[in-house]
Amino acid sequence: MNRKPFLLLVICMGFLTGCWDRVELNDISIVTGLAVDKGKEMKYKLTVEIVNASQFSKSQMGGEASPAITYSLEGNSVSELVHKMNIGITRRLIFSHTRVLYIGEEVAKEGVLEFLDYLDRSGQFRNDFNIVITQGEKAEVFTKITYPVQKVPSLKMHKQTQSFIEEWGGDPGVRLTDFISAVTSLGRNPVAAAIKLKGDPKKGSSSENNQSLDIESLVEMNGMAVFQDDKLVGFLDLTDTRNYYWTQELKNTSLSVPCAKQDEAKSRDQLFNDLRVTETYTQLKVDLKSGRPVLKVKITGETRIEATQCPDDITKIETYNKFEKQTNEFVANEIQKTIEKVQEEYGADIFGFGEVFNRQHHKEYKKVEKNWDEVFAQAEVEVESDLHLRRSGIRAKSFISEIPKQD
């Protein structure tokens, strides 16, 4: 066999394809956060947050340089701005490590599709960054608030979101593809996390912020933003966000369930059971009741007592049954309230009931597809909670029940 042509081909394969996307680590800057605001004159103002890597080297530590640099430019499209950043920045930017996309409230109200297309299309961005809507301040401010542990603001934000979702669930956990598929689906409206600033934005932007124990300015999770199609219509607070996430993919959370029958008394005077919910799973269903859709949520899962303030004797099975019943009523009520609140205030189906309805009753859904959000807003809601109380930590009887009564 004559191998020469084959060898020639192989050599060509190397020299004709090589090197075009080669870039040394010394020639790049890692972008960890992007912030989109409304521009003063032009459509957008884009802020990039770049890691100053030399600050993270053990040997070159000691410099007072900042852990990250931000730079803003105004322009009419995000993609153009991304490539124009070298007006002020020395190195080529790489976006594959973008962790957070901050979207200013003003921009979100006008619609986000126009620049999300670039992020979706370019291939430079990964899908695993958080989309957050900034409340109160402009988005660019949030790329400048340092934190002592994760010194890069966006890395802090990303880590915080992840931990929060796993521990309590007060974040909708929205990724770019989730957002886009929610926008394109008629049976679902998109959501995004919301954050706010606590403290003075000016003080937060210098690394001195990291030197005091009581951090002067801090980015906090603040529930979530509700969209109607691609436009921001309002916000939900943290508890509602948790309840929303419970209908989606929540795994763990914590509850404080009043032991006594809920009455008009103020919550600070009541006694509570502190429960940890684990391995919970939620099923959404839409049933038809005399031609009208009924939204059904069924929650299953396990709980354990983390602490109890109640005097009941938890060595007895009756107490367990009682607590379980209280918990299920409490949870069902909570989630019911959240869904009803969304129905009343925004009339936007962020839960994806439309998609469920479509799967279950395709023909009926097709009839109402066009105005599903209106149908959703008027639909009846039924929440069923089936949480089981399994364990009570490493104590059986609480020492509270053993304290001798004073009177």
Next chain:
Amino acid sequence: MKLFGSTFLRKKNKNRGKSTEEELFQQQDITKYYSRQVDENKKHLGELFKGTFDFKCESIKIGGLKGYITYISTMINKNELSNRVLQAATNRQTDQSFRDMVEMRELYFPSIDYKVSKNFHQVVWSVLNGEVVIMVDGYMEALTLDIGLPQQRAISEPSTQTIIRGPKEGFVEALPVNIQLVRKRLKNPRLRFEVFQIGSDSKTNVALGYINDIVNEDLLCEVRERINKVDVGALLDSGNVEEFIADKSFTPFPLVYNTERPDSVCGHLLEGKMAIIVDGSPFVLTVPTLFVDFFQASEDYYQPFIMASFVRMVRYSSFMIALLLPSLYVAISTFHHELMPTQLLISIQAQREGVPFPAVIEIMIMELSFEVLREAGVRMPRVVGQTVSIVGALVIGQAAVEAGLVSNVLVIVVAFTAIASFVSPIYNFSIATRLLRFVVIFSASFMGLYGVLLFLIMMVIHLVSLRSFGIPYLAPVAPFRPKDQDDVFIRMPIWKNKKRPSYLYPKTPVRIKDQYKPGPPKPMGDQR
């Protein structure tokens, strides 16, 4: 069973080796025939060995007849000579006559290994071989006595294939000792050793060992034929034979296995392979050789099989690490930044801050300096060993990083690669990885992971094209043989390993017939 097509059918002139011998003697103008006149023989020998101080040809009287005893004094054991040969020959009270050399030996040297030489060149041969030749006037033949060689290097632990548990004997330079080391482990009458003399100048003895009722006949013929074909001036090490008998020279992968360990040779013989022992070399070759052989240490069979299997996996993965780690570093750090976790990327970038070279130059500098260090470490006199290691560790490692010429993480990569490359139990297999590593770094430097993948594809294509004595180099894996998998990536317990590898087509494919599984005896009365 016809395995390898026409290569086995080619019949070769088996006397080729001998005919070259004769030619050689003719060139040197030596009489071919041994003369009845013993003085004539002495004269010829004297001419041939003229100016050789250690050549001795002393007169002796045996059975009342005139004779000569001929040897090279540096090649023989002098004590043995005087105690066993000279005393026996001279202390006889009554001279007994004898019909021929065999009878003479029976009378005078009954305890000594002997040969009868009928040709003059055989006599020369024996003398050169360190044997004592007794020529007696009036006989058409000479008696050759093998009284053993002078002091040899003692059998010691193998220096290249060390072991924690298992026999610590290693081969030495002397062929008989090496054969003995194998024989005493396999007391099987069918264990055979054929001897070839190779090398027109060196006349080195090469022994081909095999177990007759295991080894495949066709394979044996092929090996014999290839050894016969070896045509070289002097055979100084088994490495020379290796180059001649390998199926292909243009490959970085060794196609012949070599070992210093007798137990490892025995293991291979029992699988149906053949051993080639070259006089003067402590490295014994075994053929046919497979890729997977280089990942099996003999210790695997002496340690618990779970541990051995784990260690084997470690070996395979460190082969990949030694081959690919530097190139993956180059590829990912210059092409695919998105593949690294953010924190890792930041810390690598922080370390590379201020390094003036591109990653590929950086890694080439380090890899080359490591190669230099390694070569220096092997060649230099032991006495200066410390100097090199200190200079190497400090200058290359620490100072280069502190001077900002290379980054810390790169030193880790190079060091880990180097350590991983030492994991292979057979040294010359790691040469392949050393060499290919540079190719793949180069390929990765301008094509990224695509280049690495391209390289791997080419390497696998090359590997499957290789044959060792007609057996596919990747044998139990490609072509895949499910039944032979019990000793490849994992080692099954010895009591499970009942079959010899089928890719060697052994005559008796089964090692042990009866099924036995260790365990406590069954309780009495349990009829199951």
